[in-house]
Amino acid sequence: MTSHGTAVRPEPDRPNTYIKFDGALAHVENAFNLVAASSILILMLMAVAQVIGRLTLNMPVPGFIDITEQAMAVFAFCGVAYCQRVGGHIRMEMVLGKIHGRPLWIAELFGVLLIAVVVALLAWGSWYHFDRSFAIGDSTMDIRLPTWPSKLVVPVALGLLFLRLMLQAYGYLRLVIDPSRDPIGVPIIHDVEETAQHEIEEVFGDDIEAGDSK
Numbered sequence: 136m137t138s139h140g141t142a143v144r145p146e147p148d149r150p151n152t153y154i155k156f157d158g159a160l161a162h163v164e165n166a167f168n169l170v171a172a173s174s175i176l177i178l179m180l181m182a183v184a185q186v187i188g189r190l191t192l193n194m195p196v197p198g199f200i201d202i203t204e205q206a207m208a209v210f211a212f213c214g215v216a217y218c219q220r221v222g223g224h225i226r227m228e229m230v231l232g233k234i235h236g237r238p239l240w241i242a243e244l245f246g247v248l249l250i251a252v253v254v255a256l257l258a259w260g261s262w263y264h265f266d267r268s269f270a271i272g273d274s275t276m277d278i279r280l281p282t283w284p285s286k287l288v289v290p291v292a293l294g295l296l297f298l299r300l301m302l303q304a305y306g307y308l309r310l311v312i313d314p315s316r317d318p319i320g321v322p323i324i325h326d327v328e329e330t331a332q333h334e335i336e337e338v339f340g341d342d343i344e345a346g347d348s349k
Contacts, residue, residue: 150309150319157302157320160295164217167295171213174206198278205275205285212292216299222322237314243321244307251300258293265290 181196181203189195196202218224234242265286267273273282306321 153302153305154319160216160298160302161220163295164220164299167213167292168217171210174209174213178203178206178210198275198280201275201277201280205280205282208285208288212289215292216295219296219299219303220322237311240307240310240314244304244311247300247304247307251297251304254293254297254300258290258297261286261289261293 181199185196185199265283268281268286269283274280275282303321306319309316310318310321
């Protein structure tokens with residue numbers, strides 16, 4: 136399991152510019168993630184209206200399939216940078232969990248850079264598809280929704296993910312140079328006991344603090 140790393144002790148060479156940029160980018164990622172979550176909620180409400188309208192009044196939501204198809208890009212891609220920041224993606228930690236110190240940070244840095252190359256290629260390809268859709272005026276089959284807005288979401292979201300990966304690459308590079316530094320702006324691997332303890336603190340934090348004070 137992973138969580139977003141934060142500094143726990145002051146450093147003489149604390150990267151304040153990096154920390155500020157990390158915080159600013161986090162606000163953008165939070166906004167994109169909120170848009171993704173909102174799109175899912177709206178689609179759920181539309182699905183309810185679709186079912187009720189079709190069964191009771193024989194009046195389905197016009198263009199429901201078209202709207203769903205276009206919204207898929209929003210909820211599938213807008214949250215990827217946020218997920219990368221908090222370490223919420225699925226990854227294999229059977230090997231990484233066994234190594235520590237500089238070898239761990241080198242492995243993490245290599246993985247982030249490899250992902251960044253793939254994301255850059257995907258962003259370039261998706262921008263090409265957006266540009267072609269915008270140029271020819273492509274639209275959906277039913278209610279003729281333009282498809283370029285949803286296709287624009289993909290390269291923009293991937294560009295945001297690329298920035299996050301570059302920030303994490305810098306964060307891991309700091310640790311490769313000096314493993315004694317505090318991890319800042321990078322996910323950290325926790326074992327099962329630490330993960331369970333964090334979950335307990337999140338759910339019962341106030342009760343635990345009250346019990347400790349007694």
